[in-house]
Amino acid sequence: MGTNFVKxxxxxxxxxxxxxxxxxxxxxxxxxxxxxxxxSRNNYTTNYFDxxxxxxxxxxxxxxxxxxxxxxxxxxxxxxxxxxxWMNSSQETVSATQGSLEPPTWILEYTRGxxxxxxxxxxxxxxxxxxxxxxxxxxxxxxxxxxxDPKEYNFxxxxxxxxxKTGDKRNNPLGANPSDVWYIPLVKGNSKERSLHPAQFPETxxxxxxxxxxxxxxxxxxxxxxxxxxxxVAIANKRNAIGFEIEPNYVxxxxxxxxxxxxxxxxxxxxxxxxx
Ligand SMILES: C[S@@+](CC[C@H](N)C(=O)[O-])C[C@H]1O[C@@H](n2cnc3c(N)ncnc32)[C@H](O)[C@@H]1O
Numbered sequence: 707m708g709t710n711f712v713k714x715x716x717x718x719x720x721x722x723x724x725x726x727x728x729x730x731x732x733x734x735x736x737x738x739x740x741x742x743x744x745x746s747r748n749n750y751t752t753n754y755f756d757x758x759x760x761x762x763x764x765x766x767x768x769x770x771x772x773x774x775x776x777x778x779x780x781x782x783x784x785x786x787x788x789x790x791x792w793m794n795s796s797q798e799t800v801s802a803t804q805g806s807l808e809p810p811t812w813i814l815e816y817t818r819g820x821x822x823x824x825x826x827x828x829x830x831x832x833x834x835x836x837x838x839x840x841x842x843x844x845x846x847x848x849x850x851x852x853x854x855d856p857k858e859y860n861f862x863x864x865x866x867x868x869x870x871k872t873g874d875k876r877n878n879p880l881g882a883n884p885s886d887v888w889y890i891p892l893v894k895g896n897s898k899e900r901s902l903h904p905a906q907f908p909e910t911x912x913x914x915x916x917x918x919x920x921x922x923x924x925x926x927x928x929x930x931x932x933x934x935x936x937x938x939v940a941i942a943n944k945r946n947a948i949g950f951e952i953e954p955n956y957v958x959x960x961x962x963x964x965x966x967x968x969x970x971x972x973x974x975x976x977x978x979x980x981x982x
Pocket of ligand 1: 717718719720736737738739740903905906907929930931932933934935936950951952953956
């Protein structure tokens with residue numbers, strides 16, 4: 707295998723995605739902004755507003771999904787992480803005490819006919835900031851696993867099997883299918899992999915997706931890369947990677963993380979920085 711690349715593009719992903727060629731990406735792994743006014747909850751400067759009108763937010767997601775569908779190869783897949791929010795009757799994000807729970811299944815309105823949902827994986831984790839005892843503590847998010855072609859797509863279960871729970875002789879000797887409920891702890895403040903981003907993907911989760919849905923030499927895209935975890939796992943596993951991020955601090959942080967992984971793993975990988 708020759709030299710790989712990882713390209714970090716600073717700017718609005720929608721502008722950049724529009725310039726990408728049809729069928730040029732093997733796998734997309736991403737988590738769009740949540741529109742929960744995240745900026746007011748931490749001190750990170752941001753170049754985007756996480757409290758825009760819900761209709762504008764959904765139009766943005768719709769436009770991104772249309773581009774992702776166009777640029778994904780026929781055998782490729784698109785993984786989107788989203789979570790439920792609490793909303794009031796005017797469709798504004800509010801606190802859990804004020805609103806009703808709105809799961810993100812509305813995105814299916816925008817994928818019908820272009821992307822096919824194969825799994826709605828439940829990512830179950832260990833903690834949550836919502837600790838009120840007037841309801842059950844919310845401890846999951848969704849991973850939408852879409853494919854371009856519902857019959858023919860890259861998927862290798864044998865790379866991601868987990869140990870069998872019993873010694874039953876009917877068990878697959880290679881291990882069990884991990885199912886569509888994944889328990890993976892959140893990246894916490896004291897985690898070894900923690901960077902400055904408040905919503906970082908756990909590396910083990912991205913590893914499972916990249917191992918099952920792509921091959922060495924493929925191109926993996928994250929249009930909202932944040933900490934750059936998707937890109938890091940991609941290049942550590944000999945894939946190429948392209949990502950967009952609007953916030954310069956995060957681009958700089960990801961650049962340092964990626965340079966470090968290239969060095970420590972002795973990867974033959976070109977690190978490219980561009981403006982969108
Ligand atoms: C939920 S976070 C993604 C976190 C990421 N999965 C990780 O592992 O760190 C969403 C990111 O999208 C970025 N963002 C928001 N709007 C954007 C846009 N239009 N284009 C590119 N990036 C954007 C935000 O700055 C934020 O870092």
